[in-house]
Amino acid sequence: MKKIPYHNKQIRDEAAEWAVLLDIGGLTPKAREALAAWLLISSKHVHELLLATTLYENLGEIPEKPALSIEVLLAEKAPEIIPLISNLPASHKSVLDKPTLASPTKPAWGRNIAAMLAFIVLGLVGLSSVLKPVTPPLSAMDQVTDIAFETVLGEQRKMTLEDGSTVHVNTQSEVIIRYEDTQRIVELIRGEALFDVAHDPSRPFRVLVGDTIVEAIGTKFNIYRLEDTTSIAVIEGKVAVETENQIIRHGVDTPRPSEDTPSGPTEFLRPNHNRLLLIAGQQAYVAKADKTVHVAEANIKAVKSWSVGQLIFEGDDLDTIITQFNRYNHRRILIENADLASLKLSGVFDVDDPESLIKTLELLGEVKVDRSDPAVIRLRTP
Structure with missing residues (x-):
């Protein structure tokens, strides 16, 4: 079955929202x-919104008629529209006011954009009884207090917040976003997310992971929450980390921030507790049980590789590698031998291509593969 590219799927999801x-x-x-x-970004956005509104309008009915063109859909919606915006920038108006000639091979979608920017489609049937609640686009966050959304197995989603910050959410993750006048809060309930934070000293950006607080100081960082450990890797800038009664242990080769390094906002959620400052290239592992924080040098390429659909391993145990692949794929991989689980391996793989890993292991003569179960691939020593 043909895969839907991440980008097209995101446009489709946003159109549905x-x-x-x-x-x-x-x-x-x-x-x-x-x-x-x-809508101004591309004709694809206009196309997907029209299809989404038409699809929802006809839920529960399957009309026996041929597929409609965008022009026909616009014509059908004409009686049900209201002005979208009255102060469209002059640069956009000048483009939209110009007549557009249709080429033999491409539709005249400029006219469609003009129509969609001038009007909003209304008159849709009520959806509350048939649709699962959908997260509104975060650029419209002034309408809500908390935004909560989650991703399913194999799904990734990148959200742009009202201040220009972005949150890229990995597979099987859940976040709650709350923007207030004095602070910006994101709670990572489970899973992993990559944050690129717009600098705003008047509204600190804080990520809550259980009782651990991570405060961005104009930075880009990744947080991965596991059952027993949370990892925080700083890609750019600095972050402050605080966990109640934390004990900090630095790795042998881990650089420590100097005493003169500014620590950012002085007011923190728990100002009487110790704060750990992480700089770019550092990674902290916070143990859930005893709140011990271990600081080490981060493999930045590996940390952020998932955001481009890849997994990078450098001397990792096969057990760890398989765990990562199982986060993205429905057909699971199972290691049946303990000694095989400790096998070290390096490589770069696509998240949705576990077969490339298995073929590599087969070429190395390290495994015997059992594919008899359609739901599980079993690996054992030869």
């Missing part, structure tokens, strides 16, 4: 401007 917001109604002026900006 906008369709639900349009059904609810009452978009604020800021949200309308956000929708206009989203």
Whole structure:
């Protein structure tokens, strides 16, 4: 089965979210401007929003008629529309006011964008009884207090927040986002996320992971929450880490921030507790049981490789490697021998291509593979 590219899937998901917001109604002026900006990105955004609104309108019915073109969909929606924005930038108006000639091979989608930017589709049927709640686009966060969303196995999602910060959420993860006047809070309930934070000293950006608090100081960092450990890797800038009664242990070769290094905002959620400052290239492992924090040098390429659909390993145990692949793929891999689990391996693999790993192991003569079970691939020593 042909895979849907991450980018196209994200556009489709965002279009579905906008369709639900349009059904609810009452978009604020800021949200309308956000929708206009989203539609201006490409014709694909216009196309997907029209399809999403039409699909939701016909839920429960399967009309026996041929597929409709974008032009036909726009014509059908004409009686059900209201102005989207009244203050479209002059640069956009000048482009949209110009007549566009259709080429023999491409549709005249400029006219479609003009129509979609001028109007919002309304008149959709009620969806609350048939649809699972969908997270609104985070550019319209002024309408809500908390935004909660999660990803399923193999799914990744990148969200842009109202201040320009981004949260890239990995597979099987769950986050809650809450923006307030004095602070920006993201709670990582489970899984992994990559944060790229817009600097704003007046509103500190804090990530809560259990009772561990991570505060960004104009930075880019990755957090991976496991059952017994949380890892925090700093890619750019600095972060402050605090866990109640934490004990900090530095690795032998781990550089320590100098005493003169500024520690960022002086007010912290628990100001009387110790703070650990991590700089770019460092990684902290916070043990859940005893709150011990171990600081080591981070393998930055490996830490952020998942965000581009890859896994990078450098001398990792096969057990660790298999665990990572199983996060992204429905057909699980099972190691049946303890000595095989400790096998060291290095390599770069696509997250959705475990066969490349298995073929590598077979070429090395390290494993015997059992594919008889369609749900599980079993590895054992030859």
